[in-house]
Amino acid sequence: MNFISTRGKVAPIGFIDMFLMGLGEDGGLIVPETIPAVDAEQLESWAKLSFQDLMFEVFSLYTNGEIPDADLKRLIQDSYAGFTSPDVLPLTTLNDSLHVLELFHGPTFAFKDVALQFMGNLYAYVAKQRNEIINILGATSGxxxxxxxSSVSGKEGIRICILHPNGKVSRVQELQMTTVQDDNVLNLAVNGNFDDCQGIIKELFADLPFKSKYHLRAINSINFVRILAQSVYYFYxxxxLPANIRAGGVNFSIPTGNFGNIFSGYLAKRMGVPIKQLVLATNENNILERFINEGVYKPEGFRMTHSPSMDIQVAxxxxxxxYYFLGEDSAAVTARMEQFxxxxxxxxxxxxxxxIQQDLSAYGVSNDECLSTIRSYQDRYGYLLDPHxxxxxxxxxxxxxxEDGPFVSLATAHPAKFDEAIRLLGIEQRFPERIQELFDKPQRxxxxxxxxxxxxxxxxxxxV
Incomplete structure (x- = not known):
């Protein structure tokens, strides 16, 4: 398995070199040269696997043996040892058609832990194996x-700098970043929005002399390893689901702002998971909804919402x-992105x-509808949702x-991370201890x- 760029000017590279490159050196995004196919028999043989063992099987299709099996298994096991659920990602059934996949049982109570705990360990592994400096640079909407x-703080040989939009993340999100006191962590609060942060990150990675001099590595979803790790939970x-329920295929509803979470589902579908419908859920910053429903991809005025992690215009x-929509034609991709x-x-x-609508459907959720949905599911099922x-x-x-058939909706964060929205409904929740203790820590x-x-x-x- 080799990896190439969506813009066609990166020579095919292996798994670890792809991981270290992050953003393509031609400004494109890295993708596999071919997407491996998993047939129905192989997929069914994985039905009894734990999440960790399933992740090993999926990753083994991409790693070319560059990481010995024993090392890869250990990296995976270490990455999910800190998750609070024995299932890692428990599946909760709310009614006959709706199942909620809880992705928030990791150290920071968000779905990002699923990929980033693994990526942090993989960076530490590569740094040791290759005796390389790892300087991680990323932007976050929260x-x-x-x-x-969380994945790399205090780890030898790694430094990390994260940009976040000043005043535009939830209080808990801010505290989870800024109360970390390890000297290998730098938090920059940017006077702008997430798109501003992300734009600067892309500029810095595109500045090849700067990137090379400071050994910059990516941990955002521009890194394909993040996408691949997230694709595993669609398989899972x-x-x-019971075999009789999933027999005709499964639908997914996916909160997304940067298109990474839903692209991971698209990748899983291309690999062979029988996914009938991928529903992109977004908020009032609904550029992706307009792209799917109207065919217009155009950033408009930024709106602050109750779901700040999706307050993104340029995905x-x-x-x-x-790239895949245009038939893997890198020249056509380059032309469209230059036009944009x-x-x-x-x-x-x-x-x-x-x-496009054969691949994806979309629905933009207003602030009021977001809150009313939280209230409705709390009243009907006693199940508290975060705004995303x-x-x-x-x-x-x-x-x-x-659409007929079962739906799996992804629960991407613990509601305690967004108590500002929950309190608007008069709902009081008890914070997990790891969140409660943040309020007494100094920030940096x-x-x-x-x-x-x-x-x-x-x-x-x-x-330095």
């Missing part, structure tokens, strides 16, 4: 930063989907929109009337302007 920091959710993983850079939007023909998971449920309720962060030069200066001082 959850990625906390999870990434499908196989956790990093959009280019990966575009020049004009600030892309428009798709009616015929193209029809093809509530967007997924609202999208299921919209799409579920149009640097507030910076939204400027590449200023952030580069901070990095030059930190990555």
């Amino acid at each position: 959850d990625t930063g906390a999870s990434a920091i 959710a499908y196989l956790q 990093s993983n959009f280019e990966r989907y575009l 850079k020049a004009e600030g939007q892309l428009t798709f023909s009616p015929e193209e929109v029809a093809r 998971s509530a967007c997924g449920i609202a999208a299921y309720e919209s799409a579920g009337q149009q 962060q640097v507030v910076v302007d939204n400027a590449k030069a200023e952030i580069a200066k901070q990095l030059e001082s930190f990555f």
Whole structure:
């Protein structure tokens, strides 16, 4: 298995080199040269596997033996040892058609832990094996930063800098990042929004002399290993359902802002998971809904919502989907992305929109609908949703009337991470101890302007 860039100007590379490259050196995103196929017999043979063993099977299709089996198994086991559920990702049934896959049982109570705990351990492994410096640089809309920091804080040979939009993440998200006191962690609070943070990250990774000098590595979903790790839970959710229920295929409702979570589902479907419908759930920053429903990919005015991790206009993983939509034609991808850079939007023909809608459907959830969904499910089932998971449920309720078969909705965060929204409903919740103790810890962060030069200066001082 080799890996290439969506823009076609990166020579095929192996698994570990792909992992270290992160963003393609031609500005594109890394994808596998071919997507491995898992037939129905092989898939069914995995039905009794634990999440950890299933992850080993899926990753083994991509790693080329570059990581010995014993080492890969140990990395996986170590990555999920700190999850609070023995199932790692428990599947909860709420009614005859709706099942909720809880992805928030990791150290920072968010779905990002599923991939990032593994990636942190893999970075430490590669640093030791290759005697390399690992300087991780990432941007976060809230959850990625906390999870990434948790995965590498205090680890020898690794430093991490995370950019987050100042004042535009939840209080718990901020505390999970900024109360970490390890000297290998730097938090930069940027006076801007997430798209500003992400844009600077992409500029810095595209500056190849800067990237090389400071050994920059990516932990955002621009790194394909993150996508691959997330794809495993689509296999797992499908196989956790009773055989008679999943016999005709399964639908997924997926809260997403950066297109990574839903692209992971798209990858799982391309590999062979019998997924009937992938429903993209978003909030009032609904560029992705308009892309799928109207064929217009265009950032508009930024809105703060109750689901800040999805307050994203320009989705990093959009280019990966575009690559497959355009028949893996890297020249066509490059042309479209250059057009987007020049004009600030892309428009798709009616015929193209029809093809997009064969792959994906979408539903944008208003702030009021998000809160009403939280209230409704608390009253009906005694099940408390965080605002992002509530967007997924609202999208299921919209799409579920149009599609037969079971739905799995992804619960992407623990509600305690977004108590500001929960309190608006007069609902009191008890915080997990690991969250409650954050409020008594001192914070450490640097507030910076939204400027590449200023952030580069901070990095030059930190990555020495």
